[in-house]
Amino acid sequence: MSDLVFSSWGDATVDSRKQAVDAQAIELPKELSNGTSLAGIMGWDGIAVWGDSHPVDMARAYARGLSDNSCGQCIPCRIGSHVILEAFERICSGAGRENDAGEIKRLSERLRDQAMCDLGQTCGKGFLDVIENFGKEIDGLVADKKSVPRSEYITATTAPCKSACPAHLEIPTYVELIKKGRFEDSLELIRRDNCLPGTIGRVCVRPCEFDCRRSNVDGPVQIKFLKRFVADYEIERNRPTRLPEKEPEGEKIAIVGAGPAGLSCGYFLSQLGYAPVIFEALGEPGGMAAVGIPDYRLPRELLRYEAELVRKMGVEIRYETDVGTDVKLEELISNDYKAVFLGFGARLGTSMGVEGESDDIVGFFKGADYLRDVALGKDVFTGETCIVVGGGNVAIDCARSALRKGFKNVKIVYRRSLIEMPADAVEVQDAEDEKIEMLILTNPNKIISENGKVTGVEVVKMELGEPDDSGRRRPVEMKGSEYVIPADACIMAIGQAIDLDLIEGIEELETTRWKTIVIQGLNRLAMVKNGVGVFAGGDCETGPLTLIGGLAAGKEAAYQIDRFIKEGSSDPMDEWVINKFIEELKPYDKAEDVGQPCSTEPAKIHHKPVAERVTNMEEVEVGFTHEEAIAEASRCLRCYRLMVAAKA
Amino acid sequence: MINLTIDGTPVQVEKGQTILEAANSAGIRIPTMCWMKKMRPIGSCRMCVVEVEGLGKPVSACDTMAAADMKVTTQSELLHGMRRDALSLMLVGHPLDCPVCDKGGECVLQDMVWEFGVTEQPTPGAQPTRDIERYISPMIKQWADRCVLCARCVTACKEVKGIGCIEIKGNGFDSYIGPVEGVDCISCGECLSVCPVGALTDGIRDEKARIWQSKRITTTCGYCGVGCQFDLNVLNDKIIRVTTTDHDKLPNFGSLCIKGRFAWEFVDHPDRLTKPLVRRDGELRETTWEDALHTAAKKIKEVRDAHGPDSIAGFASARCTNEDNYVFQKFFRAVIGTNNVDHCARL
Numbered sequence: 003m004s005d006l007v008f009s010s011w012g013d014a015t016v017d018s019r020k021q022a023v024d025a026q027a028i029e030l031p032k033e034l035s036n037g038t039s040l041a042g043i044m045g046w047d048g049i050a051v052w053g054d055s056h057p058v059d060m061a062r063a064y065a066r067g068l069s070d071n072s073c074g075q076c077i078p079c080r081i082g083s084h085v086i087l088e089a090f091e092r093i094c095s096g097a098g099r100e101n102d103a104g105e106i107k108r109l110s111e112r113l114r115d116q117a118m119c120d121l122g123q124t125c126g127k128g129f130l131d132v133i134e135n136f137g138k139e140i141d142g143l144v145a146d147k148k149s150v151p152r153s154e155y156i157t158a159t160t161a162p163c164k165s166a167c168p169a170h171l172e173i174p175t176y177v178e179l180i181k182k183g184r185f186e187d188s189l190e191l192i193r194r195d196n197c198l199p200g201t202i203g204r205v206c207v208r209p210c211e212f213d214c215r216r217s218n219v220d221g222p223v224q225i226k227f228l229k230r231f232v233a234d235y236e237i238e239r240n241r242p243t244r245l246p247e248k249e250p251e252g253e254k255i256a257i258v259g260a261g262p263a264g265l266s267c268g269y270f271l272s273q274l275g276y277a278p279v280i281f282e283a284l285g286e287p288g289g290m291a292a293v294g295i296p297d298y299r300l301p302r303e304l305l306r307y308e309a310e311l312v313r314k315m316g317v318e319i320r321y322e323t324d325v326g327t328d329v330k331l332e333e334l335i336s337n338d339y340k341a342v343f344l345g346f347g348a349r350l351g352t353s354m355g356v357e358g359e360s361d362d363i364v365g366f367f368k369g370a371d372y373l374r375d376v377a378l379g380k381d382v383f384t385g386e387t388c389i390v391v392g393g394g395n396v397a398i399d400c401a402r403s404a405l406r407k408g409f410k411n412v413k414i415v416y417r418r419s420l421i422e423m424p425a426d427a428v429e430v431q432d433a434e435d436e437k438i439e440m441l442i443l444t445n446p447n448k449i450i451s452e453n454g455k456v457t458g459v460e461v462v463k464m465e466l467g468e469p470d471d472s473g474r475r476r477p478v479e480m481k482g483s484e485y486v487i488p489a490d491a492c493i494m495a496i497g498q499a500i501d502l503d504l505i506e507g508i509e510e511l512e513t514t515r516w517k518t519i520v521i522q523g524l525n526r527l528a529m530v531k532n533g534v535g536v537f538a539g540g541d542c543e544t545g546p547l548t549l550i551g552g553l554a555a556g557k558e559a560a561y562q563i564d565r566f567i568k569e570g571s572s573d574p575m576d577e578w579v580i581n582k583f584i585e586e587l588k589p590y591d592k593a594e595d596v597g598q599p600c601s602t603e604p605a606k607i608h609h610k611p612v613a614e615r616v617t618n619m620e621e622v623e624v625g626f627t628h629e630e631a632i633a634e635a636s637r638c639l640r641c642y643r644l645m646v647a648a649k650a
Numbered sequence: 651m652i653n654l655t656i657d658g659t660p661v662q663v664e665k666g667q668t669i670l671e672a673a674n675s676a677g678i679r680i681p682t683m684c685w686m687k688k689m690r691p692i693g694s695c696r697m698c699v700v701e702v703e704g705l706g707k708p709v710s711a712c713d714t715m716a717a718a719d720m721k722v723t724t725q726s727e728l729l730h731g732m733r734r735d736a737l738s739l740m741l742v743g744h745p746l747d748c749p750v751c752d753k754g755g756e757c758v759l760q761d762m763v764w765e766f767g768v769t770e771q772p773t774p775g776a777q778p779t780r781d782i783e784r785y786i787s788p789m790i791k792q793w794a795d796r797c798v799l800c801a802r803c804v805t806a807c808k809e810v811k812g813i814g815c816i817e818i819k820g821n822g823f824d825s826y827i828g829p830v831e832g833v834d835c836i837s838c839g840e841c842l843s844v845c846p847v848g849a850l851t852d853g854i855r856d857e858k859a860r861i862w863q864s865k866r867i868t869t870t871c872g873y874c875g876v877g878c879q880f881d882l883n884v885l886n887d888k889i890i891r892v893t894t895t896d897h898d899k900l901p902n903f904g905s906l907c908i909k910g911r912f913a914w915e916f917v918d919h920p921d922r923l924t925k926p927l928v929r930r931d932g933e934l935r936e937t938t939w940e941d942a943l944h945t946a947a948k949k950i951k952e953v954r955d956a957h958g959p960d961s962i963a964g965f966a967s968a969r970c971t972n973e974d975n976y977v978f979q980k981f982f983r984a985v986i987g988t989n990n991v992d993h994c995a996r997l
Contacts, residue, residue: 074799074818074825075694081739084823085772108735115707116696116732181690183808597706601717632690636713 008057010048010131017135025052031586035524036579039650041153045587046124046643048131055648056150058140061132062090063646067157068125071644079122082109086129094152098144107133119174119640120215121159153648158580161641162590163210163225169554170581171195173210173225174640180228181635183628189232190244196553197269198262198308200237201291203230204623205300207426207548213590215641221604223638231631237307248316250277255563256339257281258325258504261289262549263345263540265309266556267563268317274564278317279339283324287312289347290541291549293377294370294396294498296403297619302377326504335508335534341563344519344528344538345556348546349374350499354391358449359494365456366449369396369495376403376619384408385490389459391415391446392495393423398430400495401438405616412438413487417445417464417477432609436616443477447484449492458488498546511536519543524574524582526559527566535566589643598639605634654720663716670698670711673724680724681733681765683758683846684800685712688903689809694801696736697762700724708732734766740798741771743778743823751796753848755861756895759798780826786816787837789853789912794826797849803827803841810905811840839911843894843904852891854912859885866893871910872969878902878910889917950986959987968995 007018009028016027025032028050033039041053044064051057065087072079086109089102106129114126133140143150163173172191179188192199206226214222236243252275257264260282268278286292287309292302313319325331325346334342351368353359360366365383367375369392375382388409390401393416401412414433416423419442423430434440441461448460463483466475500517510529512520519538521528526537539555541547561575608624609615615622626634651662654672661676668691673680683695691713699708703721708729711722723729740759748754780794801818804827808814815835819828827849829835842850866881879899883891892911897904916922926942927934937945953962964982966975975993982991 069822072822072825074821075801077694077696077736077739077798080799080822080825081742085739085742109739112732112735116699116736118693118696118710182805184814595706598709599702599705599714599717599720601715601720636690 006057007052008135009050009052010135011043011045011050012047015135016050028052031583034579034583034647036574036576038156038579041648041650043587043645043647044128044132045645046120046128046589047587049128049135051648053648053650055153055650056094057132057136058090058143059094059150059152060155060646060648061129062087062094063153063155063157063648064125064128064644065090067155067159067644067646068121070157071121071159071642073119073121076116076118076122078109078112078116079118079125082113082117083122083125085109086113093140093143094150096143096147096149098140098147100144102144103133103137103140119642120161121640121642121644124643156576156580156647156649158584158645158647159642160581160584160589160645161643162213162215163223163641165581165584165589166209166213167554168209168548168551169195169557171210174638174642176232177223177225177228177635177638178640180232180631181638183632185232185235185631186241186244189236192229192232193245195557196550197266197312198291198305198549198553199229200233200304200308201262201288201300202550202553203227203233204304205291205295206550209548209550215590215594215596215639216598216637218592218594218596219598219639220600220602224604224607224634227605227607227626228631228635231626234625237304243311245311245315246273247314248272250279250316250318252276253340253567254279254338256334256337256342258331258334258342258344259289259346259540259542260284260287260309260319260321261345261347261540262291262552263347263556263559264289264343265312265317266553267343267345267539267560268319268556269312269315270557270560271563272312272316274560276340276564280317280319281323281325281329281334282319282321285321287319287321290349290370290498293374294399296373296376296399296406298402298406298615298622299399301621324504326501326506330507331505332507335531335536339534340567341535341537343556343559343563344505344536344542345540345552345559346501346504346542347552348498348500348541350501351494352497352499353494354446354496356446356448358451360449360451363449363451363454363456365489365491366451367400367491367493369400369493370498372400372493372495373403376407382407383491387411387413387487387489388491388493389413389415389446389487389489390493390495391459392497393418393425394495394497395425395429396498397493397495398425398433400493402433402436403619404491404493405436405438406619409491413441413489414438415441415444415446415459415461415487417443418474419443419466422474432622435609435612437612441487445477445479446492450486456490456492458486459492460484460486498541500542500545508536516545518545522572524558524578525572526555526562527572530572535563535572537562537566583647584645587645589641596639602637604637605630652716652718654716654718654722656722657724667716668712669700669702669709669714669716669720669722672716673700673711673722678724680711681762682712683762683798684802686802686806686844686897688897689802689805692801692805694799695740697733699729699732701726701729730766734768737762737766737768738770738772741768743795744771744798745795746771747796751793751848752851752858753796753845757848758846778823778826780824785853786829786841786850787835789837789908790839790842791851791853792827793849793851796847797827798847799825799827800846801827802844802846803850806840806844811836811838813838816841837908837912838906839908840905843906843911844897852912854915855890857885857888857890859883859890864890866895871906873907873909873913874968876901878906880906880910882914889914954986960990962986962988963990964988964992966991966993968993 009016041055042051044060068083069087074080092098110126110129113122117123176188176191208226210225211222255278257280260280271278288305351370388404405412443464444461450458463480464477467478470476528536528538537559540552663672681697684692693713698711700711701723786792815833864883864885871878881893894904928937966978979991
């Protein structure tokens, strides 16, 4: 069947036996990013074949994958998959029985309709597609006792949440462990891919929850808070961490920056048998997570605790050692380090360049600088009214910090409307609860100062015009609507920039016009000099983005460094390649009817009362109780999916 | 409160209750195998599937919350087929040793197979690769090939006893219930009492009886003051084991500790005292109660008269009844005249 082009993927069916079509008619990626070309795939959305692979053999491989990955909990999947596999094995080896196809069909219907989780349910659909479209072929194979050629397959499991997570945490499994009350086992599993569970469980932007299938029913599973719950459980119950402890040993690897990316890279490198040395400019760990996220959202003690666990695993952290000034990157590359990882983030604040801006004026700050000063316990300026410019999370952080540092009135000035605000809606709500005023469709024109002090901000009203490149409606100034807001401080929270002084003198490192470091791709390699591989990840490579992105990059870099040293290869790990491929297949469908009744609602995290929280930097959110965590975890639909891809 | 209809019957339940709980409250039976009232839903057996109007496919009643205006159907041709097929799959690789299985006659799988009229074992193919018959504790025998992996035992061990020493290990067809590394079994037998089939049996006595041969006498455990209820299984006036089958009964809901469930062999132990003994000429000799009591009274009187009442102390058992212990201390205080009285629970 090598000239067959067939696809039941998604809603559309393509079938070359009915209508002349070529492989182009199937809108699926046909090769992996490492150049491996494929002959077909079978997965949660059906089966597609365009090359030299037999669909019935692919179904056999799919049944093998299901049988190997079935968790063993429910009857239709645990045993059904085995019976289906045996039937496909018989058919493919020319020993098929007459009733095999019928048996497969019946059990696949049970799988689809009766299995406990989406792994079995989606696999059922795949088998039924094969029986429906290749029933005649199967009958022929059985009648003629003919076998089919075996292809080589790549098998992988995924879930919408797992695929959406940059670090690909094993979300459905760790949530299920919480449901079963196995909190420490859950945390152990989280730590396999992530070294800062308590941190990320507080401040993650949670791409997983936006791709949670439960949101198609009655709201996403609160994955972030569940992760926080198990991390807190360990600390509150004073439980052993189940992490190995050792003195640094093995070959030395230099890491620039003890932020999430750097800590993550060190964490995995130490487990791979290396002795990572992290160079950190600040006097404490966490990077922007420590000095860019206020303590009321992410308590520093927690970050220090989690970083200390990483250190105990055999990671040396040299604080107050700024690469670029105290030690040159050049020295790290040419010294006795086998590889270097750059994870120095985006630590500079930026401004808009409006009239009257100057760092010398009392009461004028750049957002990142203001948050750092607050975090480092510096005596920050405070007064009556503070204007924060921007609509991102940093703006909200600045506004809420300013309130806690003594400003009576804090106003956020944002040029678009609330809907376009990039800040997390939850945090916008928290800010509004704290009586922070949102001046939307307003843009600053001029910072007004007298005698070197801010006295106000001239703003202009905006209206939304045609959509711009980002798809959001472009704000347009309304002429003549200018007015002055009296204020004694103005914080420009409009972004962060990468400090390229750190890499000064390394000509080989390529940077973009946004001052980010260029890497080759999934292998995270930025350059090789004197045989030393320099890898990069996190904000310094992507531009200011997410904490989980930094954690993921650090992990990926660690494995690539290991491969680079041991195999002398800079090929990306298969796992990243497959993850990327799965991402292209889009495991989450926002429009899917999940078939569950809308009968639960997402658990809500508790907040300290506003009056109590706005006077200090103590943590605002209070974690779940055991009962709440278990109930919330029980809402998970465990949307595991299986994919097999036939190699061409 | 939420109003829904199940098989056309209007049912009213609290928010947060499952479809199964709603059905139970209305007296509508949905078949289940893994579900137990005293534990959170497990959802492994898939027997409790029901149809809900408007949903594309059936849902499991045990772990799906009831919602307002839901229209639930618990019996249909589709559901019957699904339940029958689930049972049929449970029989794949299941040994048909019912005649020699301890659980024969009170096995949930046996009852269900009979109820749904499953008369054939599907092609077994390869047997699951599990160890057969081994002891997971000296008290508990595990017959892994009889296991249907309902996970009641795993759930009970974690949720009811807070131990979590067993879990589902492996994947797919070869999954089995195995020990969790680093967590010790306390031999409480909770797993044994919730197992719906004969995969976990009592390893105490060789004497066995079919369910219809032995008598079950409900009694109160004497080991401590909780008052746990259990059934003595009696054959020919001899205890052959202790069982708990009623998991809804106060105060222990079918749970027992190692002593209550397994430490009953003293009852007919040959070393047990059944007649009073009196030491004469350095040797313990059988005697009558009258003689024994008379001897004891005489000796106590002699000691008291010679050395004073505080030279005597009374020590009673915590396993005696409250009334016995009351009378005992009264006797020491009022009759002998000493406050030297205590019992073993303080040790």
